Every structure is written in structure tokens, then in C-alpha cells.
Amino acid sequence: MEPLRGGKLVNRLPEEAKKIFADYKIQRTPAQWAFRWLWNQPEVTCVLSGMNSSEMVQDNIHTASTVMVGELGPEEEAMLQQVVQAINAKMKVGCTGCGYCMPCPKNVDIPGTFAAYNRRYAEGKFWASVDYVICTALRKTSTAASNCIACGKCETHCPQHLEIRKHLQDAQKELEGPVYKGIRKVVEKLNAF
Numbered sequence: 001m002e003p004l005r006g007g008k009l010v011n012r013l014p015e016e017a018k019k020i021f022a023d024y025k026i027q028r029t030p031a032q033w034a035f036r037w038l039w040n041q042p043e044v045t046c047v048l049s050g051m052n053s054s055e056m057v058q059d060n061i062h063t064a065s066t067v068m069v070g071e072l073g074p075e076e077e078a079m080l081q082q083v084v085q086a087i088n089a090k091m092k093v094g095c096t097g098c099g100y101c102m103p104c105p106k107n108v109d110i111p112g113t114f115a116a117y118n119r120r121y122a123e124g125k126f127w128a129s130v131d132y133v134i135c136t137a138l139r140k141t142s143t144a145a146s147n148c149i150a151c152g153k154c155e156t157h158c159p160q161h162l163e164i165r166k167h168l169q170d171a172q173k174e175l176e177g178p179v180y181k182g183i184r185k186v187v188e189k190l191n192a193f
């Protein structure tokens with residue numbers, strides 16, 4: 001399930017990871033590499049992936065029908081490990097944005113919070129704060145991480161087995177500073193009219 005991490009392994013790869021693929025002697029798309037890695041695992045008998053076009057279906061069928069278990073050699077494995085390191089270096093929480101943890105009974109925007117939190121480490125605090133304000137504060141009802149009551153419901157649905165409650169606390173500390181709280185107060189006053 002989610003073999004391409006909600007499309008992130010294709011559409012939102014860090015530049016460093018793209019460069020590793022581009023410099024490798026065998027040229028394949030990131031999706032082809034990801035599926036090849038999966039079909040290389042003896043434990044994997046089924047890959048459930050969302051596809052948006054007949055070309056994607058054909059490409060994925062081609063990969064599935066041409067890769068055998070044990071096909072990837074040590075050199076290819078090493079290259080893929082470099083890609084993994086490049087991705088992890090830019091990611092604080094391994095959230096794919098799939099939304100399976102939603103809805104939250106306290107309206108916390110879990111994927112939106114983690115997207116902003118990850119952006120804080122990939123691109124700096126300013127744009128992360130803008131994202132977080134837009135997705136949690138500029139709403140009639142707050143969807144902030146600080147609304148979490150730690151009931152744990154979300155964690156039972158997360159295919160990535162993330163410690164959502166702990167990560168939300170970390171994100172709250174990072175993203176809900178005095179400016180954020182001030183903006184939220186203004187929004188609440190405007191909503192009251």
C-alpha cells in the first residue's frame with residue numbers, strides 16, 4: 001500500500017535525490033526504480049498503487065512483469081540507499097499526506113500540519129509558517145495541532161505507523177509561536193462578526 005508514498009517518491013523528490021538518479025549509469029524514472037525495489041523483495045506479492053492514466057498502468061505492469069526477486073545488484077541497492085538518505089535528510093516526519101488518519105474528532109489537520117512541519121526543515125521557517133497559518137488558522141474552526149487531545153484514533157489508521165501524537169506536539173512547539181497565536185485571535189474575532 002502506498003508504494004510511492006502518495007506520489008512523493010515521484011513528484012516531490014529532493015534535488016539531491018533527483019541528481020543521484022540522473023547521474024546513475026542506468027536511466028529509469030523514480031517510479032520504475034521504486035517498483036523495481038519492491039518487486040525485488042521476496043516478501044512482496046502484491047503492490048497496491050494509485051494510477052491516474054493508462055500510461056502509468058502500462059508502465060507499472062511492464063515493471064511488475066519484468067523484475068524478478070533478487071534482481072537488483074549490490075551497486076543498484078547502494079545507489080537506492082543514497083536516494084533514501086537524501087530523502088530522509090529533508091524529512092522530519094514520514095507523512096505521505098494520504099489522509100487515512102482523517103477525520104480527527106478535534107479537527108486537527110494532521111497531513112497539513114506535517115507538510116508544513118517538513119517544509120520548515122526543507123525550506124526554512126517562513127514558508128512553513130505561512131503554510132501552517134493557511135491550513136490551520138485561517139478557518140472558521142481551528143485545525144491546529146494544539147487541538148489534539150491525544151486520543152490516538154489517528155494512529156490506528158496510519159499506514160506509515162507514525163507516532164502522530166508525538167509529532168504533533170513537536171510541530172506545535174515549532175509552528176505555534178506568538179505570531180501564529182496573534183493571527184488566530186484576529187481570525188476568531190473576525191469570525192465572531
Ligand code: SF4
Pocket residue numbers: 103104105106107108110147148149150151152153154155164165168
Ligand atoms: S490523537 Fe489527536 S490528532 Fe489524533 S485523532 Fe486524536 S485528537 Fe486527533
Ligand code: SF4
Pocket residue numbers: 094095096097098099100101102110111114157158159160161162164
Ligand atoms: S499521518 Fe499517516 S495516515 Fe495521516 S496523512 Fe500522514 S501518512 Fe497518512
